[in-house]
Amino acid sequence: MKSIKFISFLYTFINIFFVLSINALPNLVKKVDTITPYYYDQYIDHFNKNSGTFKQKYYVNSTFYKPGAPIFITTAGESHITKNQVTLSGLSEIAASFNGLMITIEHRFYGESYPPVSKLTTKNLKKIHTVEQALADFANFIANPPNIPKKSKWIFVGGSYAGNIATWMRKKYPSLVFAAWASSAPLLAKLDFFEYDLAVGQALPCRNDIISSVENFIDPILHSGDRIKIASLKSLFGLLVLEDDQDFASALVSPIAAMVQTYFPPTSPQEIDSIPFFCKAFDDAPSKDPAVLTAIYAQIYKYFLQAKGLTTNEAILEAYATTYITLNNDVTSYYFQFCSEFGFYQTAPQPPLKRLRSSIVNIAYFNKQCKYLFPGILSPQVEKFNKVYGGNIGIFSRTIFTIGENDPWTPLTIAGRAGGESSDIIAKNIKNNYAYIIANGSHANDLRFPTPQDSESLLKARIFVKETLAKFIKSYDATSSVI
Known part of the structure; x- marks a missing residue:
């Protein structure tokens, strides 16, 4: 069943981030053994609060956190989460450099975070397994965090579909999400x-x-x-x-x-x-x-x-x-x-x-x-979806995009022409946003933990992310009503 099943396998492979040996990284992952899962009481249906709640899994790494530093939140998207995402990933390395708190939270209907439905059927899923509900999950968590400072700057990070989520969270909930970093994000539904x-x-x-x-x-x-x-x-x-x-x-x-x-x-x-x-x-x-x-x-x-x-x-x-x-x-x-x-x-x-x-x-x-x-399911209405979420063309406020030159998903990113755009439009789209194209890069490979084999372009991409985030934070006006 290659096709969609195989795509899910690839995403799972990538979103676990290709971790390295803990013993080789003693400075970054000290206290990793103390990181245990937590479970957040999340609404089953955000548009019907009487629907009850389910347990949404998450991990927190506060090893390098200093009060006032940003909070980096990520999700594995269409995969289960692991503590490696907040200890042994490209995100953890960058977050540590900002003394940030790191959180990874599971997407609904993946891993252990399943709302209580008997079967994954069209009838059971059509209202509660949507992007809209997933974004509302993360927004609710950020707005009502468990034992986490509310006034912090939240930076949403993700690769692939999770990169879409990061982009959409910043776009839909700008008062909650200070900035976003989206790696290999296929924003255009097609x-x-x-x-x-x-x-x-x-x-x-x-x-x-x-x-x-x-x-x-x-x-x-x-x-x-x-x-x-x-x-x-x-x-x-x-x-x-x-x-x-x-x-x-x-x-x-x-x-x-x-x-x-x-x-x-x-x-x-x-x-x-x-x-x-x-x-x-x-x-x-x-x-x-x-x-x-x-x-x-x-x-x-x-x-x-x-x-x-x-x-x-x-x-x-x-x-x-x-x-x-x-x-x-x-x-x-x-x-x-x-x-x-x-x-x-x-x-x-x-x-x-x-x-x-x-x-x-x-x-x-x-x-x-x-x-x-899913008997009875209609063909995906991608035009309607792109109208709601904006597709891959536009100016994305305080959002960083990293894109692999050889990534097969690049045609759907802000650097892609799968929507029929001209080269000039795409060039302008890249120029208007904080974007870095990784030469010979593959899918979300900047979210791997750094290795000696990293290319010069990959190293520069990570520097670009750090410097751009630092620019966002430095220019932030603490009195602004918009985080």
């Missing part, structure tokens, strides 16, 4: 997100070989209707167990997308540099015949399956099959957000554009998934 595929291709030196395999070998077989040939193709990739052809086609691109979206240079000589390793196999191909390229693609793909632990039919079905979805977990919860509000359907680009994925990975496929999980 149904047909074919630009993701194009961006993945741009980061791969061997993209033409994959395109040739897909367009000249894989797709002709999938469109042929010849079940024997289709079964043989699935078997070649180790995916014979996937009966649905669209599930199979969608699964094929998952390791490539993961490789590009989460790319980070090796931190030791023992680690594989994934993109050069992947493309070298195509460089060494005895010929550029599409059948030969597909055979190489299949061999590498099976290597990725092993690396991800997908070595049994059951594991493959759970990862990629539409019909293998449990109805009460974080993946399903994120499905609902895609299906009801965001879209973000990673489709195949249409001709004359070249594509890394099969043409049968289309909007109809994603609609089928959504309707299977």
Whole structure:
């Protein structure tokens, strides 16, 4: 069930922030063992206070806090939270430099923070699992904090969807949120997100070989209707167990997308540099015949399956099959957000554009998934959503954006053109905001804890964030009614 399920896996991977060893960082994480979870009594429905409350999980790190310093609050977005987010992340390093208090709070319907519903169905979720309710959760926490100074400057930080939340919190609740830092934030909701595929291709030196395999070998077989040939193709990739052809086609691109979206240079000589390793196999191909390229693609793909632990039919079905979805977990919860509000359907680009994925990975496929999980759900009204939350164009007050140049989600950020904007409009959009483009950067990689392998551009991005926050704080007028 690649597609949306795989997207959720990627976000989970990123929003836990790629932590390092505690023993290697004694100065920053002293007292980390004393950090324990807390639970906040949050409204189930902010627009019906009689609906009751649920327990919303959060962590606090006050190791470096000094009275009067800012409070840095973050969320893992569509994932469970861990104390690593306030101890071993890019945020914790920057917050410590300001002597700030650090808080990570769980998004409703993720981790342990589930309002009491029997099943994650359309009927149960349509009113209480929305961006509007989630923002109201965080606003209520900031306005009524438990044993935390109310008069502090709150700075909301997030990566990916959580970066959207940070941006929207500053925009919707400026009296509560002093500033925001949004890393790799895909602010533009979009149904047909074919630009993701194009961006993945741009980061791969061997993209033409994959395109040739897909367009000249894989797709002709999938469109042929010849079940024997289709079964043989699935078997070649180790995916014979996937009966649905669209599930199979969608699964094929998952390791490539993961490789590009989460790319980070090796931190030791023992680690594989994934993109050069992947493309070298195509460089060494005895010929550029599409059948030969597909055979190489299949061999590498099976290597990725092993690396991800997908070595049994059951594991493959759970990862990629539409019909293998449990109805009460974080993946399903994120499905609902895609299906009801965001879209973000990673489709195949249409001709004359070249594509890394099969043409049968289309909007109809994603609609089928959504309707299977949530009968009766309507297609996400992305135009209406963008009108409410503003999309990716505009001037965002006291909001810092960091954006990875090679991040496949960049087309939906303030530096992207997925909304059809001209290059001039995007250039002006970047100039009008506090934005930094990380050269060769991937998805939210500035939220990792700093390492010796960080690029010069990544180091400069973190300096940009620190200096800009310092500028915001220095220019703040303590007598202002707007925090």
